[in-house]
Amino acid sequence: MASRTPKRAGPARPAFRPPAFRGRLHDPRTATAVGRWLGAAFAVCLVTGLISHYLQQPPDWLATRLPTRPVWVYAFTQGLHVATGLAAIVLLLVKLWAVYPRLFVWPPVTSPRHALERLSVALxxxxxxxxxxxxxxxxxxWYPWPFGFVQTHFAVAWVVTGSLLLHVAVKAPEIGAHWSRRSAGTLTLPAEDAVDRRSLLLGTGVAVGVVTLTTVGQAFTPLKAFDLLAPRHPDHGPQGLPVNRTAAAAGVTVPALRDWRLEVTGPRPYVLTLDALRGLPQVAARLPIACVEGWSVDADWGGVRVRDLVERAGGRPGRDAVRVTSLETNGAYRVMEMGARYAEDPLTLLALALNGQPLTLDHGFPARIIAPGRPGVLQTKWVHRLEVL
Structure with missing residues (x-):
């Protein structure tokens, strides 16, 4: 019987070898040091973000309790929110650079605790x-997505907070071991790493400082000369004030204003022409206009107190809220409501003038709302109707 020639064995498949990372700073100490700064930034963003959200969209039980003082509260908190968020971008990039080799750990899951850790990190x-x-x-x-920014940003903020707390809980032993230079876990690290790590952290701090310095001037006007990277400059715009939403974008035209009247409804409703409105007692107030995008500017406003208009319509200042309707044809804030505290505040105006001049069309001509401590989206422009609720 003929013998069969044995088949030659093919080349052996090489065993999987995960990538090797030899950079000395991809270590827990570096990740912990940057993580402390990043955690603080996220905490500030969460607190200031909640303030912004509930000032813009207060639940019914809160709407009548929102304070009107200090007048700069929204300008400060939202400016801080945006400045800290921009700094967090730098910190997040450095943090991800320090830990990304862990994505290639093999095997990917070694225990239930390890699986929970990786899940928390992914989330x-x-x-x-x-x-x-x-x-x-x-x-x-710029909104290249189909979902609403405000609602989604608010919801995902809670996801970030929950996953961060879960991550800290899972990694608490390792974080504690590398929290400071004197921690037990850092004693085993090579001494020469300390110099490189300090250089990395110093560079990160400088990058955060540069980003902050070149953007915070849009809200903190003493630094406006350094406002090189922010999308707004506090002095650029008609009447020396930036404009987010123009009249053209809102669908408001000059012909539509030829027969403009202010309608005030209440127990004693009435209608005013622009000349009649200008004939009422005028009040001047210096108030900031502050937008959710992070910019804010103090300006001199002139107009009629909303509380005077409410009282003339038979309303009760301090007890009745007010609904404000704009002439704009579209927009999420075409109709705005202000609680009784805002409506009765002597600094809440139906403004007719800005920095000593009549409002331009882009700033809300013929009349707009300006109130202390309110987000810019609620400082309604092109007002044509006030309803005493």
């Missing part, structure tokens, strides 16, 4: 990147 990274990216695009007013 944290995805939600954090989404949050800072959408926030960045919002301040330049």
């Amino acid at each position: 944290l990274v995805a939600s954090a990147v989404f949050e800072v990216l959408t926030g960045l695009l919002n301040i330049v007013e």
Whole structure:
């Protein structure tokens, strides 16, 4: 019987070898050091973001309790929110650089605790990147997505917070071991790493400082000379004030204003022409206009107190809220309501003038709302109707 020639064995398949990372700073100490700054930035963003959200969209029980003082509260908190969010982008990039080799750990899951850790990291990274990216695009007013920014940004903020707390809980032993230079976990690290790590952290701090210095001038006007990277400059715009939403974007035209009247409804409704409105007692107030995109400017406003208009219509200042309707043909804030505290505040005006001149069309001619401590989207322009509720 003929013998069979044995088949030659093919070349052996090489065993999988995960990538090797030899950079000395991809270590827990570096990740922990940057993580402390990033965690603080996220905490500030969460608190200031909640203030912004509930000033814009207060629940019914809160709408009548919102304070009107200090007048700069929204300008400060939203400016801080945007400035901290921009700094968080730098910190997040450095943090991801320090830990990305862990994506290639093999085997990918070794225990239930390890699986929970990796799940928390995946959720944290995805939600954090989404949050800072959408926030960045919002301040330049570019929305290349089909969902509403405000509601989604608010919801994902809670996802970031929850996944961050879960991550900290899972990694608490390792974080504690590398929290400071004197921690037990850092004693085993090579001494020469300390110099490189300090250089990395110093460079990160300088990058954060540069980003802050070149953007915060849009809200903190003493630094406006350095406002090189922010999408708004506090002095650029008609009447020395930036404009987010123009009359053209809102569908408001000069012909539509020829027969303009202010309609005030209440127990004693009435209608006023622009000349009649200018004939009422005028009040001057210096108030900031502050927008969700992070810019704010103090300006001199002139007009009629809303409380005087409410009282003339038979309303009760301090007890009745007011609904304001704009002439704009579209927009999420075409109709705005203000609680009784805002309506009765002597600084809440139906403004007719800005910096000593009649309002331009883009700033809300013939009349707009200006109130202390309110987001810019609620300082309704092109007002034609006030309803005493």
